[in-house]
Amino acid sequence: MVIELKDISRTFEQNKKEIHALSHVSLNIEKGDIYGIIGFSGAGKSTLVRMINALEKPDEGIVLVEGKNINELPKPELRKLRKNIGMIFQQFNLLESKTVYDNIAIPMKLNHKSSAEIEKKVEELLDFVELKEKKDAYPANLSGGQKQRVGIARALATDPSILLCDEATSALDPKTTESILQLLKKINQELGITIVIITHEMNVIQEMCNQVAVMEFGKVVEQGSVVDIFSNPKHPTTRNFVQSVINDSVPASLFDSIRADERNGELLRLKFLDGSNTDSVLAQVNKRFDVETNILFANISQLENKVLGIIIIHMTGEAEEIKKAKQYLNESGVSYIPYEIPEAS
């Protein structure tokens, strides 16, 4: 375990009112994870991520980073630990008065590296983030995406093993966001750096993360592997987020015709994960059992290099046959849950 947050609470006081920014939050982040934390504005995401490098201290609870309780470390030790945790920000936080080169060099200057060493490393980093030609430019003359690349290079300058990203792409357009996310992926894969990503956009989670925690009002309401959360979101907020990228709502008119259907039937939400062959399984169901399956919704998406298929079907037939068909689905490795039909309005 690289990062362990145990039962963290943090309360702020503002205008004599108490704000519970975090209440009893626990998280475990493993080495090599790309761990996503999603939630609406004010959910406590920034406060949570700032716990990891002790920019924020918990009122209650313990923060362990690589096994060390970081809030008990003496100041010099804490500073040493922070050099092992890079951080990038929504507003980039670059020094406007320094060139791209000097911005990236700063963390090494703080460590009293020789200028030869610094030069070698900065060139290397500029190459890695594909910003060689902007070496002598000032931040004011860079685009948002380029600024974030500088921020990333700066965060990598001390060869950290953890990278914290607080809304790193929220100020960027979709295309630039995409390229920054690709860069972060490269950092995770090529350098083996554990990444914690904060966002309010589910597509960032979908594209990047293997683990996710959903936050609301200072609490983690749901957490788990991205595949699990996407295929079977439980909390209403999680469902909302998942729906923002996989909109599995069935048109109301279809419900009307299902309600009007006199035959015995059930609505099922099927989940296909990799391996299981969607087409043939459904075809077999229709062939082997005396049931009729009607597809109301289908979506295929890629998560953590796995393919997730969500299909909502209306299965009609004798109760006995439907039961058999469902058993067959189970045996074929397709999991399903009943899909609720909303009350007629």
Place this chain on the structure above:
Amino acid sequence: MEEYLGISSDKLLTAGAETVYMVCISLFIGSLIAFPLAILLYLTRKNGMYQNRILNGILNVIINVIRSTPFIIMLVCVMPLTKVLVGTRIGTKAALVPLTIYIAPYLARLMEGALLETKEGIIEAAESMGATPLQIVWHFILPESLGSLILTITTGTIGLIGATAMAGYIGGGGIGNIALTYGYQQFNNRLMFFTVLILIIVVQLIQNLGTWASAKIKRTR
């Protein structure tokens, strides 16, 4: 020239040199005092890196007291100190002491403001890199506020030029003194306007130079 203004050009040049001397030396020493004061104010302020209410409170009171004392009164009040420091109570050199005491707290306050301009996010980034408080000041806050610091020096210089006019009361001399004694008190309007004009031009030049240098450093093109 002499016929036109009623004063020899030698006298004018000497006065000019006196003003430059007074402004430069007291600005230099004043800045040397003001700068550490400003950093101390910055570090010990509420929520600062070395928050210290007592020290911050004392500094604030001292600065406010000096700043609210009219310069003409200070000229007289610090005379004993002047005598100790430069060995005389009158003359151009003697004027340096009250001028410095006048400008240092003023500059300290302006510089504190400039330091406070540094964005919170920059300091947060610095902390996340494991910078020590001194490194944060040296590598982050100073470079980021250098442009504003230059503007504060500009403002301080102009304030000093105004103050040197009153240094005439203790025999400090200078251009402002000529405007007052020869021009205003002897009803030599022509000379008065001439010296005031020179002062206006000099102040303009200094302001423009400061603005230009600050903008160049801030890179707000």
